[in-house]
Amino acid sequence: ILNVEQSPQSLHVQEGDSTNFTCSFPSSNFYALHWYRWETAKSPEALFVMTLNGDEKKKGRISATLNTKEGYSYLYIKGSQPEDSATYLCAFRASGNTPLVFGKGTRLSVIA
Amino acid sequence: ETGVTQSPTHLIKTRGQQVTLRCSSQSGHNTVSWYQQALGQGPQFIFQYYREEENGRGNFPPRFSGLQFPNYSSELNVNALELDDSALYLCASGPAGFNEQFFGPGTRLTVL
Numbered sequence: 001i002l003n004v005e006q007s008p009q010s011l012h013v014q015e016g017d018s019t020n021f022t023c024s025f026p027s028s029n030f031y032a033l034h035w036y037r038w039e040t041a042k043s044p045e046a047l048f049v050m051t052l053n054g055d056e057k058k059k060g061r062i063s064a065t066l067n068t069k070e071g072y073s074y075l076y077i078k079g080s081q082p083e084d085s086a087t088y089l090c091a092f093r094a095s096g097n098t099p100l101v102f103g104k105g106t107r108l109s110v111i112a
Numbered sequence: 113e114t115g116v117t118q119s120p121t122h123l124i125k126t127r128g129q130q131v132t133l134r135c136s137s138q139s140g141h142n143t144v145s146w147y148q149q150a151l152g153q154g155p156q157f158i159f160q161y162y163r164e165e166e167n168g169r170g171n172f173p174p175r176f177s178g179l180q181f182p183n184y185s186s187e188l189n190v191n192a193l194e195l196d197d198s199a200l201y202l203c204a205s206g207p208a209g210f211n212e213q214f215f216g217p218g219t220r221l222t223v224l
Contacts, residue, residue, distance in 0.1 A: 004154070032211075036215075041217065042217055043113065043114045043116065043214075043215045043216055043217045043218075044202070044215040045114070045215075046212075046213070046214070049211070049212075089154060089155075091154075091155075093210060096209065096210075096211075097168070097209060097210070098168075098210070099145065099157035099160065099168060099170065099210055100155075100157065100210055100213070101157070102147075102154030102155045102156070103154050104152065104153055104154045105154060
């Protein structure tokens with residue numbers, strides 16, 4: 001059974017703070033790591049798909065890194081804004097034709 | 113928005129009943145996957161359909177079944193509902209496989 005862990009489970013930050021959270025996944029048989037942003041009552045929105053060890057991706061104030069050898073990915077948000085409040089999900093894939101295995105998510109609340 | 117819609121938004125059923133949930137994918141998306149998100153958990157893969165055929169299944173019993181239609185719509189059917197089936201059900205569509213998946217907002221099912 002594949003296990004994908006996300007930490008912390010939730011966090012509260014002040015507007016303007018930078019923050020980061022972690023996704024841990026099995027370090028063997030790695031194919032891809034997906035990050036999603038999910039606002040309440042909306043659809044999960046794809047942020048990044050990461051496939052190569054050492055990958056760094058950036059979208060505005062949000063960036064992510066990937067370490068497949070040790071089995072973790074970090075998501076960073078620089079200068080958090082209230083609109084960044086959402087649940088951030090990571091999902092691991094072991095091969096090209098296997099489904100996404102999700103973590104439980106990190107719920108971020110940004111206080112103005 | 114992802115262009116993937118689901119109906120209904122929420123519904124309530126009683127134990128033993130049957131339910132059909134619907135998903136409308138983007139035009140051109142040949143793949144649709146269904147996920148169950150129980151309270152406090154990450155989404156769990158139920159099954160995937162590709163060009164109207166089941167193309168992979170997670171650890172769910174046969175009373176969970178699906179259909180995919182040529183007009184890019186799909187259904188998730190659950191027979192003999194149990195209390196533990198109460199969850200948010202997400203569909204995700206994509207051009208092929210799991211590389212790129214666009215999620216709907218989900219249907220929240222409550223079984224009493």
